[in-house]
Amino acid sequence: MYDFNYKKASSIDEAVAAVTGVEEGKFMSGGMTLIPTLKQRLAKPSDVVDLGGIDELSGITVSGGTVSIGAMTRHAEVHYSADVKGAIPALAKLAGLIGDPMVRNRGTIGGSIAHADPAAELPAVLAVLGGKVTARSVRGERDIPASDLFTFHFTTSLEPDELLTEVWFPSVPATGGSAFIEVSRRHGDYALAGAACVVENGSCRLAFTGVGPTPVLVASDDPDAAAAAVSPADDIHATADYRRQLVRVLTTRAAAKARERAGVAT
Amino acid sequence: VSRRPVQITVNGLAHEREVEPRLLLSDFLRHELGLTGTHVGCEHGVCGCCTVRVDGQAVRSCLIFAVQTDGAEIETIEGLAPAGGELHPIQEAFRECHGLQCGFCTPGFVMAASAYLEEEQRADLTDEEVREAISGNLCRCTGYQNIVEAVKHAARSMYGGS
Numbered sequence: 001m002y003d004f005n006y007k008k009a010s011s012i013d014e015a016v017a018a019v020t021g022v023e024e025g026k027f028m029s030g031g032m033t034l035i036p037t038l039k040q041r042l043a044k045p046s047d048v049v050d051l052g053g054i055d056e057l058s059g060i061t062v063s064g065g066t067v068s069i070g071a072m073t074r075h076a077e078v079h080y081s082a083d084v085k086g087a088i089p090a091l092a093k094l095a096g097l098i099g100d101p102m103v104r105n106r107g108t109i110g111g112s113i114a115h116a117d118p119a120a121e122l123p124a125v126l127a128v129l130g131g132k133v134t135a136r137s138v139r140g141e142r143d144i145p146a147s148d149l150f151t152f153h154f155t156t157s158l159e160p161d162e163l164l165t166e167v168w169f170p171s172v173p174a175t176g177g178s179a180f181i182e183v184s185r186r187h188g189d190y191a192l193a194g195a196a197c198v199v200e201n202g203s204c205r206l207a208f209t210g211v212g213p214t215p216v217l218v219a220s221d222d223p224d225a226a227a228a229a230v231s232p233a234d235d236i237h238a239t240a241d242y243r244r245q246l247v248r249v250l251t252t253r254a255a256a257k258a259r260e261r262a263g264v265a266t
Numbered sequence: 267v268s269r270r271p272v273q274i275t276v277n278g279l280a281h282e283r284e285v286e287p288r289l290l291l292s293d294f295l296r297h298e299l300g301l302t303g304t305h306v307g308c309e310h311g312v313c314g315c316c317t318v319r320v321d322g323q324a325v326r327s328c329l330i331f332a333v334q335t336d337g338a339e340i341e342t343i344e345g346l347a348p349a350g351g352e353l354h355p356i357q358e359a360f361r362e363c364h365g366l367q368c369g370f371c372t373p374g375f376v377m378a379a380s381a382y383l384e385e386e387q388r389a390d391l392t393d394e395e396v397r398e399a400i401s402g403n404l405c406r407c408t409g410y411q412n413i414v415e416a417v418k419h420a421a422r423s424m425y426g427g428s
Binding site for chain 1: 267268270286287288290309310311314317323324325326329330331333334336378381382397398399401402
């Protein structure tokens with residue numbers, strides 16, 4: 001691992017100031033992806049800013065039809081939160097599917113979303129719910145809707161000096177339902193394909209992960225329409241055709257689960 | 267290369283050192299403190315052999331820098347057994363159920379199990395629950411059946427009453 005300057009920030013202001021004017025600054029939340037990346041010398045930041053000491057970045061608030069989660073909130077906290085489970089069951093469920101217990105104790109919601117792994121679960125749920133994130137830099141604060149956030153594989157519209165501070169998910173109304181289902185080769189692996197589904201006001205929409213450079217949104221529960229919308233790749237784990245077939249199957253299963261939670265007959 | 271002062275409590279003993287920011291907690295424990303019970307298998311967050319507890323929570327010590335744990339309380343496998351040569355109930359259960367073969371992965375399994383059992387505080391664990399709890403640990407001898415049995419056995423001896 002290359003050497004780097006280390007700074008432990010105690011506030012958001014301190015963190016964003018610490019990456020300003022340096023050669024290549026990098027925020028570290030849980031480090032569950034960053035540290036392996038550094039070990040493999042795939043990244044060479046001049047300065048690593050540890051967010052682990054910033055209390056104002058952690059916490060879950062449910063109010064006015066919105067669940068807002070601080071960027072440093074760990075996956076385990078999201079998974080076990082009764083508030084999240086009540087407002088968006090699919091979000092609580094999928095937080096428990098990320099990695100394994102040790103990863104969920106360290107990994108954070110903000111880190112996962114800012115990393116924008118095309119196979120990650122959280123971006124799909126943020127996309128299907130039409131959520132947004134708040135970002136802060138020394139220039140100020142702005143909100144970025146999910147539809148503008150994910151731009152390509154591992155790429156977001158966040159500027160290099162912007163810190164993702166909070167993630168906002170619209171709650172699923174009591175008359176609606178949500179579901180998240182994925183298929184992976186082994187327990188805890190990244191999904192070959194995953195589907196997040198929301199049913200509300202009589203309409204059904206889905207977002208898929210692992211089958212395109214960014215989450216793929218589909219505004220219906222037609223399995224063939226979903227299969228046509230995704231652009232999966234061949235790799236050692238599965239062929240593109242197999243993933244496309246998974247998308248058909250997951251569409252049906254996720255929609256049925258979300259409808260069941262909404263109390264709608266399938 | 268700049269070093270930073272850290273104060274880390276390991277198994278109840280406070281240690282003060284100056285470390286490079288890139289020093290992993292696993293290497294800090296093994297090389298700085300000589301606590302080689304924490305094993306390093308894959309070194310990239312897959313095998314779980316290096317599992318320790320940081321402020322009570324099970325974490326991979328190969329995926330956290332020592333500087334991140336400045337001020338924290340760490341528990342390693344060396345701190346588990348009480349003084350006097352007795353085994354901790356989890357260690358006793360692994361012995362009783364033959365929950366180890368080569369033993370390389372064992373410290374990680376035992377530390378993951380200790381965090382899980384203390385959180386659950388119940389005797390009636392199912393196979394499914396135990397398998398989820400140890401899903402971040404790999405045993406390349408593939409002795410999982412007996413490891414699951416050992417964790418259930420430990421749960422009964424710790425929380426099963428008399």
